[in-house]
Amino acid sequence: xxxxxxxxxxxxxxxxxxxxxRRSIVDRTLVRGEKLPSAxxxxxxxxxxxxxxxxxxxxxxxxxxxxxxxxRGAVVIADDPGLVNLHLMADExxxxxxxxxxxxxxxxxxxxxxxx
Amino acid sequence: xxxxxxxxxxxxxxxxxxxxxRRSIVDRTLVRGEKLPSAxxxxxxxxxxxxxxxxxxxxxxxxxxxxxxxxRGAVVIADDPGLVNLHLMADExxxxxxxxxxxxxxxxxxxxxxxx
DNA sequence: ACCTATTTGTCCGTATGTATG
DNA sequence: CCATACATACGGACAAATAGG
Numbered sequence: 001x002x003x004x005x006x007x008x009x010x011x012x013x014x015x016x017x018x019x020x021x022r023r024s025i026v027d028r029t030l031v032r033g034e035k036l037p038s039a040x041x042x043x044x045x046x047x048x049x050x051x052x053x054x055x056x057x058x059x060x061x062x063x064x065x066x067x068x069x070x071x072r073g074a075v076v077i078a079d080d081p082g083l084v085n086l087h088l089m090a091d092e093x094x095x096x097x098x099x100x101x102x103x104x105x106x107x108x109x110x111x112x113x114x115x116x
Numbered sequence: 117x118x119x120x121x122x123x124x125x126x127x128x129x130x131x132x133x134x135x136x137x138r139r140s141i142v143d144r145t146l147v148r149g150e151k152l153p154s155a156x157x158x159x160x161x162x163x164x165x166x167x168x169x170x171x172x173x174x175x176x177x178x179x180x181x182x183x184x185x186x187x188r189g190a191v192v193i194a195d196d197p198g199l200v201n202l203h204l205m206a207d208e209x210x211x212x213x214x215x216x217x218x219x220x221x222x223x224x225x226x227x228x229x230x231x232x
Numbered sequence: 233a234c235c236t237a238t239t240t241g242t243c244c245g246t247a248t249g250t251a252t253g
Numbered sequence: 254c255c256a257t258a259c260a261t262a263c264g265g266a267c268a269a270a271t272a273g274g
Contacts, residue, residue, distance in 0.1 A: 007262095012260080012261060012262085013261080013262075014261080014262090038238075038239060038240090039239075039240070040238085040239075040240095048262080048263090049262060049263045049264075050263090050264090051262075051263075051264085052261085052262060052263080054240070054241080055261090055262095057240085058240095058241090062178070068239090068240065068241090069239085069240075069270075069271070070238090070239055070240045070241070070268095070269060070270040070271060071237095071238060071239050071240070071269085071270050071271025071272060072238090072239070072240085072270080072271055072272075073238090073239065073240080073271095074239095074240085089205070089208060089209040089212055090209060090223075092205055093205045093206060093209055107206075108224060123243095128241080128242060128243090129242080129243075130242085130243090154257080154258060154259090155258075155259070156257090156258075156259095164243085164244090165243060165244050165245075166244090166245090167243075167244075167245090168242085168243065168244085170259070170260080171242090171243095173259085174259090174260090184258090184259060184260090185251075185252070185258085185259075186250060186251040186252060186257090186258060186259045186260070187250085187251050187252025187253065187256095187257060187258050187259075188251085188252055188253080188257090188258070188259085189252095189257090189258060189259080190258095190259085
């Protein structure tokens with residue numbers, strides 16, 4: 001899998017792992033339907049705790065990238081995690097704005113206002 | 117606080133707690149700026165583990181309902197559920213764009229391009 | 233139909249780190 | 254400097270769902 005984590009890094013281990021899995025999905029190293037290593041295996045491989053791997057997996061599940069099933073493991077469900085997902089999120093954002101009666105420009109302004 | 121959890125319920129303790137806090141926000145029992153009890157206190161009060169309370173709090177933070185700060189505690193930030201939710205979705209959209217390496221303006225353009 | 237191993241889900245406990253006041 | 258409070262990580266335990274024999 002060529003995934004590694006750095007205990008000395010200020011970024012949490014579970015976040016490091018989640019980021020690497022995301023990258024693997026984005027660059028097609030992992031594709032839809034593919035199975036991830038079991039948390040136990042991966043934990044042993046990375047020399048981190050089982051729970052840390054599970055937390056990374058659960059984070060990815062909350063993001064809609066993988067599916068977790070007891071006894072079955074973790075499976076990639078993201079098809080195109082890139083622009084397709086971004087457009088989906090934009091859809092939802094605009095739909096929500098519509099429910100609130102906000103005009104399209106208001107949403108654009110809202111995002112412009114978030115330019116850090 | 118009149119919050120309770122039922123260890124015998126099939127729904128997880130942290131989810132039970134998160135749901136009750138959500139209800140308190142929705143029905144204005146808790147309003148913006150109000151401080152929630154510290155995780156330690158609440159855990160002792162509900163006779164559950166500190167981490168279980170923290171997990172509930174972190175879930176609510178991920179939903180944009182409360183803010184967590186080290187040394188300070190948990191504070192309600194939701195005021196208008198609708199608008200807050202919109203900001204949550206904008207957060208997620210921008211975060212996703214960030215993961216894809218897309219600049220802020222690209223997201224703005226993407227939304228502008230969706231003017232029906 | 234049964235049993236067993238695997239795998240995730242949750243909870244508890246402990247320890248350490250980091251930011252706040 | 255010190256107490257408080259959340260953040261993360263590790264470890265152990267048990268439950269629940271799945272898969273396979």
